[in-house]
Amino acid sequence: MSNKEFTLTILPGDGIGPEAMTEVRKVIGWLEDSEDLSFTLHEDDIGGAAYERYGEPLADETLDKCRASDAIIMGSVGGQQWDNVDYNKRPEAGLLKLRKELQLFANLRPALVFDALIDASTLKPEIVKGLDILIVRELTGGVYFGEPRGIEDLGNGQRRGVNTQVYETYEIERVGRVAFDLARKRGNKVHSCEKANVMESGKLWREDMTALHKAEFSDVNLEHMYADNCAMQLLRNPSQFDVIVTDNLFGDILSDAAAMLTGSLGMLPSASLGAKGVAGLYEPVHGSAPDIAGQGKANPLATILSFAMALRYSLDCGAQADKIEQAVQALLTKGIRTPDIMANGCTEVNTSQMGDALIKELS
Ligand code: NAD
Numbered sequence: 001m002s003n004k005e006f007t008l009t010i011l012p013g014d015g016i017g018p019e020a021m022t023e024v025r026k027v028i029g030w031l032e033d034s035e036d037l038s039f040t041l042h043e044d045d046i047g048g049a050a051y052e053r054y055g056e057p058l059a060d061e062t063l064d065k066c067r068a069s070d071a072i073i074m075g076s077v078g079g080q081q082w083d084n085v086d087y088n089k090r091p092e093a094g095l096l097k098l099r100k101e102l103q104l105f106a107n108l109r110p111a112l113v114f115d116a117l118i119d120a121s122t123l124k125p126e127i128v129k130g131l132d133i134l135i136v137r138e139l140t141g142g143v144y145f146g147e148p149r150g151i152e153d154l155g156n157g158q159r160r161g162v163n164t165q166v167y168e169t170y171e172i173e174r175v176g177r178v179a180f181d182l183a184r185k186r187g188n189k190v191h192s193c194e195k196a197n198v199m200e201s202g203k204l205w206r207e208d209m210t211a212l213h214k215a216e217f218s219d220v221n222l223e224h225m226y227a228d229n230c231a232m233q234l235l236r237n238p239s240q241f242d243v244i245v246t247d248n249l250f251g252d253i254l255s256d257a258a259a260m261l262t263g264s265l266g267m268l269p270s271a272s273l274g275a276k277g278v279a280g281l282y283e284p285v286h287g288s289a290p291d292i293a294g295q296g297k298a299n300p301l302a303t304i305l306s307f308a309m310a311l312r313y314s315l316d317c318g319a320q321a322d323k324i325e326q327a328v329q330a331l332l333t334k335g336i337r338t339p340d341i342m343a344n345g346c347t348e349v350n351t352s353q354m355g356d357a358l359i360k361e362l363s
Pocket of ligand 1: 016075076077078079080092095265266267283284285286287288289290291292297298299300302340
């Protein structure tokens with residue numbers, strides 16, 4: 001009898017998603033055999049695969065399964081074959097619907113530089129060595145969703161494009177709480193980034209973060225930083241950061257910049273979290289990589305590390321997440337590499353061999 005039982009929804013998706021997910025299943029098998037955990041897996045489709053099966057990129061029955069899970073592990077979505085499908089039926093629409101329906105308002109993107117991959121960064125090794133940043137991006141509000149929005153014909157040969165940046169206190173506080181809570185388990189430091197100098201929504205963001213900090217998290221170090229300065233500091237001196245919390249638009253840009261400090265798309269996991277009791281969504285940062293799909297070239301580690309985040313943040317199995325992350329570190333140090341992170345003197349392996357090597361390392 002296992003002491004901990006979990007229900008996971010597994011959504012492999014398109015392109016290299018299914019290949020990477022096969023390797024995640026090996027890790028799940030290892031956890032069941034060796035760590036006294038037990039998993040019920042609900043397998044389903046999302047994205048293009050779901051469009052082919054259900055006529056839409058996220059079927060209601062799939063959403064129901066997600067709602068009834070402890071965590072959702074997703075591969076990736078997208079592919080040229082669905083380029084001409086209606087906008088709301090495209091693969092990406094399935095992912096947006098999932099985030100929206102579950103109100104996953106906090107997007108966690110770690111930027112971690114593995115020592116063995118330090119040369120993959122475009123920055124100097126001494127700048128990125130030991131780098132471990134967590135960006136917490138607000139995901140369901142701000143300028144991507146604010147009203148009014150649209151393109152208006154002004155009738156004089158001119159048009160006007162409008163988007164609205166809007167935040168309410170509860171949105172700022174709930175993502176702030178996630179960031180402060182996470183900082184307590186890490187380096188105890190939060191940088192809150194906005195443009196309070198030129199935007200009212202930024203001023204509110206700064207005031208609400210300051211009040212939340214004072215009321216609930218005064219033991220955590222809080223610094224405010226303008227988002228443009230943050231972009232510059234990420235390149236100049238990234239190791240000053242522990243947790244960065246920011247809005248949807250700035251987070252979109254800053255998390256991509258931070259991710260690239262690590263230099264390897266095939267290694268980057270992410271999590272999207274909602275209210276307590278709602279299943280979190282865990283997925284790699286990369287897309288469906290149609291150029292290498294089906295060739296055994298995909299690096300499965302970003303998806304496996306996303307699963308490790310699920311263990312830590314949704315399943316309260318931090319010890320097992322640590323084991324997986326340490327095994328990945330050890331594999332890289334031994335020079336076991338998929339083609340995307342291959343370097344001189346290392347051993348090139350395919351997707352499946354990478355998964356097998358990880359299980360061997362874990363064992
Ligand atoms: P991509 O991330 O799929 O690929 C970019 C490049 O990185 C490609 O050369 C690819 O081969 C390589 N790459 C990506 N992941 C890799 C891995 N795990 N191992 C080895 N190499 C890897 O981005 P793209 O090419 O711009 O987009 C392809 C499709 O993915 C599009 O349909 C896009 O809309 C979709 N997409 C989906 C997501 C998602 O599912 N969250 C994210 C980004 C893009």
